[in-house]
Amino acid sequence: MIATSPTATSAIDAEHGADSAGAGLSWQETGLMSDKKNTRGIRRTVTVLVIVALLVYLGFMWQTAISQ
Amino acid sequence: MATDTATTVHDDGHEHAPSFIDRWFFGTNHKDIGTLYLLFSLAMFLIGGAMAMIIRAELFMPGMQIVNPEFFNQMTTMHALVMIFGAVMPAFVGLANWMLPLMIGAPDMALPRLNNLSFWILPFAFLIMLSTLFMEGGGPAGGWTLYPPLSLQQGNSMAFVIFAIHMMGLSSIMGAINIIATVLNMRAPGMDLLKMPIFPWTWLITAFLLIGVMPVLAGAITMLLTDKFFLTSFFNAAGGGDPVMYQHIFWFFGHPEVYIMILPAFGVVSEIIPTFSRKPLFGYQAMVYATASIAFLSFIVWAHHMFTVGMPLGGELFFMYATMLIAVPTGVKVFNWVSTMWQGSLTFETPMLFAIGFVVMFTIGGFSGLMLAIVPADYQYHDTYFVVAHFHYVLVTGSVFALMAGAYYWLPKWTGYMYNETLGKWHFWLSTIFVNLLFFPQHFLGLAGMPRRIPDYNIAFSDFNMISSIGGFGFGLAQLLFVYVVWSCARGRSGIKVGDRVWEGARGLEWTVPSPAPHHTFTTPPKFDDRDLAHGDVSH
Numbered sequence: 001m002i003a004t005s006p007t008a009t010s011a012i013d014a015e016h017g018a019d020s021a022g023a024g025l026s027w028q029e030t031g032l033m034s035d036k037k038n039t040r041g042i043r044r045t046v047t048v049l050v051i052v053a054l055l056v057y058l059g060f061m062w063q064t065a066i067s068q
Numbered sequence: 069m070a071t072d073t074a075t076t077v078h079d080d081g082h083e084h085a086p087s088f089i090d091r092w093f094f095g096t097n098h099k100d101i102g103t104l105y106l107l108f109s110l111a112m113f114l115i116g117g118a119m120a121m122i123i124r125a126e127l128f129m130p131g132m133q134i135v136n137p138e139f140f141n142q143m144t145t146m147h148a149l150v151m152i153f154g155a156v157m158p159a160f161v162g163l164a165n166w167m168l169p170l171m172i173g174a175p176d177m178a179l180p181r182l183n184n185l186s187f188w189i190l191p192f193a194f195l196i197m198l199s200t201l202f203m204e205g206g207g208p209a210g211g212w213t214l215y216p217p218l219s220l221q222q223g224n225s226m227a228f229v230i231f232a233i234h235m236m237g238l239s240s241i242m243g244a245i246n247i248i249a250t251v252l253n254m255r256a257p258g259m260d261l262l263k264m265p266i267f268p269w270t271w272l273i274t275a276f277l278l279i280g281v282m283p284v285l286a287g288a289i290t291m292l293l294t295d296k297f298f299l300t301s302f303f304n305a306a307g308g309g310d311p312v313m314y315q316h317i318f319w320f321f322g323h324p325e326v327y328i329m330i331l332p333a334f335g336v337v338s339e340i341i342p343t344f345s346r347k348p349l350f351g352y353q354a355m356v357y358a359t360a361s362i363a364f365l366s367f368i369v370w371a372h373h374m375f376t377v378g379m380p381l382g383g384e385l386f387f388m389y390a391t392m393l394i395a396v397p398t399g400v401k402v403f404n405w406v407s408t409m410w411q412g413s414l415t416f417e418t419p420m421l422f423a424i425g426f427v428v429m430f431t432i433g434g435f436s437g438l439m440l441a442i443v444p445a446d447y448q449y450h451d452t453y454f455v456v457a458h459f460h461y462v463l464v465t466g467s468v469f470a471l472m473a474g475a476y477y478w479l480p481k482w483t484g485y486m487y488n489e490t491l492g493k494w495h496f497w498l499s500t501i502f503v504n505l506l507f508f509p510q511h512f513l514g515l516a517g518m519p520r521r522i523p524d525y526n527i528a529f530s531d532f533n534m535i536s537s538i539g540g541f542g543f544g545l546a547q548l549l550f551v552y553v554v555w556s557c558a559r560g561r562s563g564i565k566v567g568d569r570v571w572e573g574a575r576g577l578e579w580t581v582p583s584p585a586p587h588h589t590f591t592t593p594p595k596f597d598d599r600d601l602a603h604g605d606v607s608h
């Protein structure tokens with residue numbers, strides 16, 4: 001199965017289930033990544049992780065401050 | 069960001085000739101950055117090791133002979149900080165950079181420029197931290213845990229140490245984000261999460277641990293900084309603060325931190341044992357779930373480091389039982405490694421020797437950990453050399469042995485040449501004999517009551533300390549052999565070129581690319597069969 005949209009994450013989910021479905025094609029043609037990168041997925045992952053890290057950092061200090 | 073096909077499809081087969089500066093300082097290639105991480109961690113391993121030699125030299129005999137007590141305390145503190153943040157953690161990040169894209173069939177890490185930044189922060193962070201040794205009042209001397217009130221009483225170099233640790237933490241968090249983004253978004257077609265090799269799995273879980281706890285450490289030392297320089301009293305009892313609160317926050321970071329240093333080691337060993345047993349990994353899925361269970365449990369055991377501060381009985385019981393529970397998934401892992409070897413056609417090349425050494429000696433450290441988890445017994449063991457013996461078995465014969473195993477295992481893939489097997493075996497046996505001479509007697513010293521972090525001791529402890537020091541010098545010298553083996557392998561001194569699949573029994577995508585691995589790999593998605601993976605056919 002070859003997705004038409006290079007960054008469609010639904011295509012990624014579908015492709016990862018299939019055995020080597022995209023082999024022999026370029027990364028872009030597999031629909032897994034655009035120019036060797038799944039940029040939308042990466043952007044989403046990074047955003048979530050940065051927010052989590054900041055929340056943990058500030059949350060712990062805030063919690064310590066109010067517990068005194 | 070989605071660009072037009074015609075403009076983005078370009079040829080990666082072109083020959084690069086970047087200048088030295090462009091390649092090593094501004095480069096974004098995952099293999100080059102992996103190499104930088106590994107060389108940096110080797111340098112830190114030698115610096116931290118030199119500090120350990122000073123410690124063992126002073127402890128060779130009772131009485132003060134070589135250094136003054138203040139400097140001795142700086143050495144124990146710096147040795148820990150350098151080894152943890154400078155040697156072990158960056159070494160595993162180096163392995164991740166080199167091997168993760170190769171193992172999951174990706175063309176590079178997801179965030180190559182962030183990758184460059186993550187690495188280049190580190191040399192500056194360590195330059196700052198090590199420079200405190202030459203400042204007025206010296207470097208940090210209150211132990212790597214930086215407990216207040218002691219850490220608040222030292223000189224202004226504390227500000228530099230805290231800044232340096234912030235930088236190391238930032239580097240780790242950026243590295244972790246990169247690894248998660250890579251594993252979740254850049255796997256080759258057909259590489260389901262539950263088909264992924266164990267090393268990327270352990271690193272994925274480790275990266276989540278890093279993001280969960282490095283900000284906690286950052287928060288704790290930020291508050292330490294404001295307590296010392298900006299008149300707050302978070303941890304200052306005189307101002308209404310609570311020093312024990314610091315211990316809770318620190319160990320909420322500190323316990324998962326030890327798993328950050330051991331889970332990737334589990335991953336490396338889980339790659340090597342199947343190769344030299346010529347069998348698929350036994351219990352692949354159990355390994356994944358055991359790793360995840362250990363990571364989860366690591367968040368709810370922190371107070372076992374502070375049983376003696378005066379906790380409610382209910383708290384002590386909870387942390388005791390939760391800690392002992394970790395033995396279950398860890399036991400699953402040890403069982404699976406042994407079962408992988410069971411009835412395999414074993415050979416004992418250097419990586420396999422270090423991996424087997426890991427399984428045996430890490431388990432010794434695991435058992436002494438169980439002893440320390442028992443609250444009433446811990447009242448005797450706490451802050452003695454028994455603790456020092458325990459965590460060095462886990463971190464040296466555990467993490468460092470796994471790193472050595474991984475280095476020997478992948479060196480031929482990195483350099484294109486086989487290392488000197490005879491010298492590798494010498495390195496293993498010298499390391500194993502001396503490391504046990506170094507750390508095993510420390511159990512007896514601890515049980516007999518010798519406290520940790522002291523430059524002088526009762527003459528009753530003389531014999532075991534002398535044995536331990538001799539083991540220390542021997543272990544230190546043996547590592548110079550490792551440096552030579554790596555150097556001579558990189559220079560191709562053996563003259564033995566290796567093929568793609570360096571080891572007869574090796575499985576996985578990293579063995580389908582040439583040796584040495586070319587600058588660019590998997591520029592088109594790789595085709596693979598499930599049977600090509602180290603854990604065999606996992607389709608159910």
Ligand SMILES: [Cu+2]
Pocket residue numbers: 322323326369370372373
């Ligand atoms: Cu712990």
